[in-house]
Amino acid sequence: MKKVATIKEIAKALNISISTVSKALNDHPSIGTMTKDRVKAKAKELHYIPNQAARSFQQKKTNQIGLIVPSLRDQFYVECISGIEAEAIKHNYKVLLCQSHEDPQREVDLVNMMLLQRVDALIITTTKSTTNYDHIQELEQMGIPVLFFVRVPNDFPCHYIRNNAFDASQKATEYLIKKGHKNLAHIKGPVNLRTSRERAEGFQSALASHNIKINPSYIVTTDLSQNGNENAIKKLLSLAKKPTAVIAFNDLVALDAIEYIKKKDKTLLSQIEFSGFGNNRLLRYMDYPLTASVEEHPYNMGVEAIDILLQLIKADNEPSEYLQIVHSCELHTYR
Amino acid sequence: MKKVATIKEIAKALNISISTVSKALNDHPSIGTMTKDRVKAKAKELHYIPNQAARSFQQKKTNQIGLIVPSLRDQFYVECISGIEAEAIKHNYKVLLCQSHEDPQREVDLVNMMLLQRVDALIITTTKSTTNYDHIQELEQMGIPVLFFVRVPNDFPCHYIRNNAFDASQKATEYLIKKGHKNLAHIKGPVNLRTSRERAEGFQSALASHNIKINPSYIVTTDLSQNGNENAIKKLLSLAKKPTAVIAFNDLVALDAIEYIKKKDKTLLSQIEFSGFGNNRLLRYMDYPLTASVEEHPYNMGVEAIDILLQLIKADNEPSEYLQIVHSCELHTYR
């Protein structure tokens, strides 16, 4: 078992002081080229590997970014993480990844853990039922920048990056309207999510601007479970006048709905068009694909998230302003 | 901006020594109950939050586990990560996640980074073209246990967890044979991967044990890109005697193949059955689903990976034996 050398040992081997070695290794300008070379040579010889843990400790900077997402089951977050990780590494930051599993208590624990770890910043997508943000705001008070990702609190100002759910939803709805639909329904997401509200509003706004009366029974809700999704479409199918187009909260909701219809009455399949959110990569393998899906560019959002945090980390002092980015989406149409 | 208290400040506030505070907070037996209570109360009052970075540094133990996977685009690894993260957190370990993007040089960099970070252990799925393992073996020499995950090197003994690709492939092939197929083809994965070989061998073994002659032109290869997948099926379709069943290297390969067939000649769809690996959750939404897919239980593999590593971390000394786990898979049939 090899042991790692420390700068101390390099110093001893070279008969110079520890600080000289330190400076030499860090290319400090005040060190002679020759000394630097000697030190570096010896460092290589002794298999010196700087101890990042020690460095983090003494510099009060870990170069780690905490990341808390609800779940890796959601392709969307996975894409985000992919972007986050790639961009973080590029800037010499490492990502500490955790899942809250939509459990607010677990979220609290994880956030506290991030505090223990002294991550330099935190990216968090809160639980769909998070209502108390104390634990998160505490981080900010301790000077750890927090970026709310996708799901952002309504009650107080904060740094965030989210996408323009309203606009996207409007686009999707409009696309279906232009395809001739008059009876459009919306399967809405969990009420706690701001995104749910925005997508619903975008939906309604599109109808309004085309002078289509909004039928309240055309708006149903799901908790995003398979069961919830099925119940939602069930309600819509039970209506005397069935909708001919459905804007679903996301792709999976739409797929579950379609699946349900397939089981119940295949003939209905051709009579209802679906639009989703997420533009899942596997959609293109589907045979009764959604008519359209909103592409949210999750990878890019991840990259941007890191870029924002790097700014905040650098700024360091109390932020004069909150960085708030609203990402625009585009509709990807399949037919 | 709140400042975090240190044990020093607690000590000062209480007029006792730092070491007493430290011991009190750690419930050291030699400290009086009353003192402990006073210390803990004051700690809470001052918003004391132990500095994990300092602790890691001084205990030479970070409680972090490095994780390097090729890509988050692959649903399989995502599921693994999910299990790894969940189990790690449960045992108070954190996961440092990185993607190699199948780039061996990047892999080297990441492994070295893990070394800098002094992670307590590393889980790695090597690049599909990794041939040199020096950087990884160096970790082991430094006392950092390494667990090869899914992709394991052939040349030397190591700790690993992988699944029984041979057996799984055999099962899948047999299932199709029992459904009456005589002309079975295999779309093989990249040659560098041991898994490719094993799946191919399982395929051949099944044929052999059913006295079906192996037709060499029925075995084609893909590099797993969409293009590669399409070329593979193209080759099979160009044969005078087309296969009626195809064991694909994984679900995505099968899906690309099916997609290709759809585009070329829909009538062929009903004449060729496909089996895949991975049992992607979205398969159930497909209308021309695979006939079967091998479920590899990635989440559980992730959990097990952590359990193994915890053993290795605890064992600490030179391992007397290599822990090698071969996970068995089961065939999930769709029709």
Next chain:
DNA sequence: CTGTTAGCGCCTTCAC
């Protein structure tokens, strides 16, 4: 240019 000193926050002997 190089060395000395001090300290980051915490834990662990070892005295008392």
Next chain:
DNA sequence: GTGAAGGCGCTAACAG
């Protein structure tokens, strides 16, 4: 029971 001292590996004044 409690405290004093030392050190983990590294960096950053400051002094020479």
